[in-house]
Amino acid sequence: MTVERAVQRAISARPFNALITETFDTALNHESNALQRGLKPFTFVAKDCFAYQGVPVTCASKMLENFTAPYTATILQRLVENGGSLLGKANMDEFAMGSTSTHSHYGPVKSSITAGNLDNDWRIAGGSSGGCAVAVHSGFADVALGTDTGGSTRNPAAFHGIVGFKPSYGTLSRYGHIPLANSFDVPAIFANTVADCERFYGIMAGVDSYDSTSLDPLPRPENVDLTKLTIGIPKQYVHPMLSDDTLDAWNNAAKLLESTGCKIVPVDLPHTEYSIICYHILAETDIASNMARFDGVSLGHRASDDAPSFNELLATSRTESLNDTVRRRIFVGNYYNVRENRGKYFQQAAKVRRLIKQDFDAAFAQVDVLLTPVTSHSAPLYSEVRAAKFKSRQRQDDYFTQPANMAGLPAISVPMGTCSNGFPLGLQLIGNYLEDYRLLAIANFLH
Ligand code: GLN
Numbered sequence: 001m002t003v004e005r006a007v008q009r010a011i012s013a014r015p016f017n018a019l020i021t022e023t024f025d026t027a028l029n030h031e032s033n034a035l036q037r038g039l040k041p042f043t044f045v046a047k048d049c050f051a052y053q054g055v056p057v058t059c060a061s062k063m064l065e066n067f068t069a070p071y072t073a074t075i076l077q078r079l080v081e082n083g084g085s086l087l088g089k090a091n092m093d094e095f096a097m098g099s100t101s102t103h104s105h106y107g108p109v110k111s112s113i114t115a116g117n118l119d120n121d122w123r124i125a126g127g128s129s130g131g132c133a134v135a136v137h138s139g140f141a142d143v144a145l146g147t148d149t150g151g152s153t154r155n156p157a158a159f160h161g162i163v164g165f166k167p168s169y170g171t172l173s174r175y176g177h178i179p180l181a182n183s184f185d186v187p188a189i190f191a192n193t194v195a196d197c198e199r200f201y202g203i204m205a206g207v208d209s210y211d212s213t214s215l216d217p218l219p220r221p222e223n224v225d226l227t228k229l230t231i232g233i234p235k236q237y238v239h240p241m242l243s244d245d246t247l248d249a250w251n252n253a254a255k256l257l258e259s260t261g262c263k264i265v266p267v268d269l270p271h272t273e274y275s276i277i278c279y280h281i282l283a284e285t286d287i288a289s290n291m292a293r294f295d296g297v298s299l300g301h302r303a304s305d306d307a308p309s310f311n312e313l314l315a316t317s318r319t320e321s322l323n324d325t326v327r328r329r330i331f332v333g334n335y336y337n338v339r340e341n342r343g344k345y346f347q348q349a350a351k352v353r354r355l356i357k358q359d360f361d362a363a364f365a366q367v368d369v370l371l372t373p374v375t376s377h378s379a380p381l382y383s384e385v386r387a388a389k390f391k392s393r394q395r396q397d398d399y400f401t402q403p404a405n406m407a408g409l410p411a412i413s414v415p416m417g418t419c420s421n422g423f424p425l426g427l428q429l430i431g432n433y434l435e436d437y438r439l440l441a442i443a444n445f446l447h
Helices: 003-012 024-036 074-081 130-137 154-160 194-204 244-259 272-293 310-321 324-337 346-364 382-386 388-398 402-406 436-446
Strands: 019-022 042-047 084-090 143-147 163-166 187-191 230-234 263-267 369-373 411-418 424-430
Touching (some): 003 024, 019 130, 074 143, 074 194, 084 130, 130 143, 154 187, 163 194, 244 263, 244 411, 244 424, 272 324, 272 346, 310 324, 424 436
Parallel strands (some): 230 263
Antiparallel strands (some): 019 084, 163 187, 369 424, 411 424
């Protein structure tokens, strides 16, 4: 769409609070350059943990409130070089920690699926890349770049009835991305259709000399015979917290695939239940070291009062500028990191991670893809996530999405109708490592 049109839509979508920074002038420049070069322009937003030179990058935190990116992330550069116009930086959970997009220094994202008045209560956008989902759903971004460390793209995509694609680890460069947990972090794509996802993935994917973990996905297979696929249904994903609507959508999708000739088989992923706890040990350990750079001295918010000592300066700067979740995770990560605890927690979790990966390897020896839920329910109301009883559920939110990050596998959330309450639902397809294009071909069929 044209930038002019996108800007009008972005302005009407302001009540959803999807953008932290609007870059409409930058977008107009990008568009005119694209037109001059004979390219077909498109609009995009990037989660506010990606750097674009000269534009603020905040990670939705007071810590980076006044920080401007000194360079540009490779994948943003690739989009711009291929006709993309950057419309803005999308709101998110602070430092990408969360699954609701309600924990932002710039206020919560309100989902554009919400019907009616947004003042008192609204549907949450999911997270942590909630602003990206709203940008695509409310129609001002043709594509949005989020991140997915444990589900942060697939979860909000499912809540908005759009497509959310987390590629194989490494196939999208992380250069210019402010990390959450390095060995899980994957830049990820929101779009309206699987075909769009594939197009934008094709523009961005592949080796980047600035990211030593980057690599190319396998080439697109010539023909994927969609009538001869074997689809795995992991037993451990039939979980008591699933709503009846989600269970029905899952069953219906399996039946649909079966009716076209696919074989549906149950598979066993026995270590699934340990995934979340291992994720939090491994992620928090990374978080503790990643966040050490935000000290208020070389980088980030500095405490306003003159601190009596260096240590107090650090402590006050962080206390003033990081939310409870971020500070709790730094604290816990340092606990896991001390010498006497490392063997007890980090190393054990790393071993279980390998077992989770081996479960997937065994599954993919028998099946082409796995079909699972993305979330247990449709998007809850803000008032529901604030209620105490929701807190225990929150950690479970990533139950269906985190294991794919553990194993670095490509996974995609595709819209799968609506719940009885009228709000969207998604289903997930997980593919084998580096078979991203094959997964996209299959997802295109299901969508
Ligand atoms: N909900 C998970 C967390 O808070 C995953 C977040 C993400 O994927 N960025 O760590």
